[in-house]
Amino acid sequence: QDYSLFLYDLTSTYFEGQAASNPKAKRGYPRDHRSDAKQVCLGVVVDREGFPIGMEVWRGNIKDPETLSATLKKLEERFGPPQGAEGLKRVLCLDRGMVTEEKLEELRNSGYGYVVADRRSQAHRHWEKINSSQWQVIRQSREGEPLVEVTEVGQEGPDRLVLVRSRGCQEKERAIHDRFLSRLSEGLERLAKGIAQGRIKDPSKIERRIGRLQERYPGVSRWVHIQLQQQEGGARLHWCVKASSEEEARQCEGLYLLRTNLLKAPTQEIWENYILLTRIENTFRTLKHDLNLRPIFHQKEDRVEAHLFFSFLAYALMWTLEREHRARGGQLSGRRLLEVLHEIKLGTIGMTPSQGQPLTLERISTPSREQAEILATLHIALPRPYTRLEPVSLTRA
Structure with missing residues (x-):
C-alpha cells in the first residue's frame, strides 16, 4: 500500500430527533442542506487510490481548520514521521477552507508536503495572467481543445502558486452566474415595477428589499449598479x-489557485495530486447514498459513533470488492456489485416430526449467470448447504 499521499476532507450528517444526550450533536454548516437539524462532522482520510485510511467524528459546529492538528498527530502516530529517510515528504492534499495561514505554518513545521486550493477570490488577483502565452495544456479533448491548463504565477513566501484554468469548471461557474444574474434581474424588475405602481413607497423598506436581493445573490450582485x-x-x-x-x-x-511547498514537483503532478480529492468526494457520496450513513436515528454518543464506524467499515469492504472485481476484468461499480449479490439467499429449514429425529436443511439460491461471473472475479465460492439430523435424547419411560 502506498502511503506517500493522503487526502483529507470533512463532511457532515444530520440527526432525526433532538440528540439531547449527545454532546457532539450541534447545529453548524449544513453540507446536507438541513439547517433545521443537529449534526455531527465526519473527518475522513483516504490514500491516492481512494482506500479509507481513517475517520474521526467531530462536533457538528466545528470549523474545518480546527480538525487539522489532531489529524496530523494521529497520522504520525500510525505511519511515522512525514519526512522519509530519503528526504521525501509525505504529501497531504486539502481543499479550500480547510487551512488558514496558521495551519499552513503548522504543516510546514511538521514536515508535510501539501497541495491546497486557495479561496476563489485569490485566483482573481492573477487574472492578468489569463492572456499569457505560457499556459501548459495537461488535458485536452479528442479534437485537441484544451480542457485543463496550468501556469506558474510565482512564489508567495515558501509556497509555489499554480494557476489552473479548467473548461469544466468554467462551464459550471458560467451556468451558475447566468442563473443568479437572471434571478437578480427578475427580482430588481419586480421591485422597480412595484415602486413605479406606488405599491412600495417607504425608502427604508425599498432599501431593505434591495439588500435582501444582494445578500441572496452575492456572487453577481457586485456586477450590478443600483x-x-x-x-x-x-x-x-x-x-x-x-x-x-x-x-x-x-x-x-x-480559474482556481493551488498552493504547495513541493518546490521541485512538476506543475502537472501538483494538479494531478490535487484533483485526486474527487476520490474523497466519491467516498462521501457512497457513504451517504449507497450505505445509508444519513440520517442518524441513534441519539447516544457511543451508538452514533458505532453507526458511523460500521458505515466506514462497509465502505472499506465495498471499495475492496470493486477493486478486486475490476482487477480481474470486471466493469461494475461497488454499488452494482452489492445490488446483484444481494439477490443470493441462504435459507434454513427445520422440521420436527412427531416421531424420529429433527431435521435441519440449508438451501442456497442458484446464482444467475451475472452473479456467477461476479463471484468468479472475486474468487468467492458459495458454501455447500448441509443436512443435519439432530440427536434424539433417550429417556426412561
Missing part, C-alpha cells in the same frame, strides 16, 4: 450591469 432616486412623483429604481465588472468576472470563470 440607484434609488427620489422624485416629485415618487421614488424610482434604476439599475444596470457594470460591463467592466462582469467582463473581469467572466474572464476568471474556471
